[in-house]
Amino acid sequence: MNDKYITRFAPSPTGALHIGNARTFLITWLRARSLGGKVLMRMEDLDHPRVKIKKVEQAYEDLRWLGLDWDDKIVVQSQRNDLYCSEFSRLYRSGLLYPCFCSRADIQAAQSAPHAGEDLVYPNTCRGNAIDDIDYDKSRLAWRFNIGETSEVTYHDNFYGDQTVNLDMTSGDFVVARQNNSKKISISYQLACVVDDNATGVTEVIRAADLINSTFRQIELYKALGYSMPDFLHLPLVVGSDGRRLAKRHGDSRISCLREKGVSPKVVLGWLGWSCGLCEFGVEIDLNELLQGFDLNCISSKKVIVNESDLKYLGF
Ligand code: GLU
Secondary structure (H helix, E strand, C coil): CCCEEEECCCCCCCCCCCCHHHHHHHHHHHHHHCCEEEEEEEEECCCCHHCCHHHHHHHHHHHHHHHHEEEEEEEHHCCEEEEEEHHHCCCCCCCCCEEECCCHHHHCCCCCCCCCCCCCCCCCCCCCCCCCCCCCCCEEEEEEEEECCCCEEEECCCCCCCEEHHHHHHCCEHHHHHCCCCCCCCCCHHHHHHHHHHCCCCCCCEHHHHHHHHHHHHHHHHHHHCCCCCCEEEEEEEEEECCCEEEEHHHHCEEEHHHHCCCHHHHHHHHHCCCCCCCCCCCCCCHHHHHHHCCCCCCCCCCEEEHHHHHHHCCC
16 A cells, blocks of 8 residues: 555535546546555535435445545544644634624625625635634624735646636635634534644545645645645536536435435446446446556546436436
């Protein structure tokens, strides 16, 4: 085993895994195993109101059903708050955070143009706030990371090549934690993800391309926390026939549905393998066969369109 290469699965149990998530996890697994490396499992269950316990178990089951396995102990984010808070404190002490009292409506009203489906760009309204200005009676407060004056961030993506963004245009100062009026801190996805990827020794972060915008923010956190930077590899998004990210409106595409209907995982792997340029359309294939022929260069950088006939073929 190549003990230097480590990547991870990081499902969010806010919904069921669908065929698009399965494709990302399959490629993650094939990449790691073809390099003789490790795959860790991290359950990203910090989004409290939306996390459904049943979905946690279902995610493990769905992946196992496809034959995807993982190494070491599962990392459960909801059990790691102490670690996140201590890294949050380091950022706080370094003076890179400030308290923000803006509501979503305030931020929306300050946008120069609507950014449909994108994150809101924060106009840095509260950047001047001193830590001493905190009024704990305000029920909602967000801790934002100050991106500074030179907000251009560049990295090399192991799938898409060189990427550059100006954080002023895509996020502005971004939230790393929220605090309620009883001073309880909830750490954001951006910070928890960086702390965990670093703590678990991840050498390559693999995920879908809709998170490229997060990667730029996370790179700034890596630098601020003094962590060594992993590699990043983003994969084309799986979309419905309308070009929008696969969702319920496109029909059922949950792996658990196929599992319950008794569809063979080989059919699903065959379709996924075909979508990655690894086999012909319509074959049934097992994971080992896909692993033998795995080549990242076979995967097209175009979005993967799942239309009704694909869903039907898969057995939905
Ligand atoms: N939990 C995130 C998701 O399911 C993935 C986060 C990551 O890979 O960094 O979209």
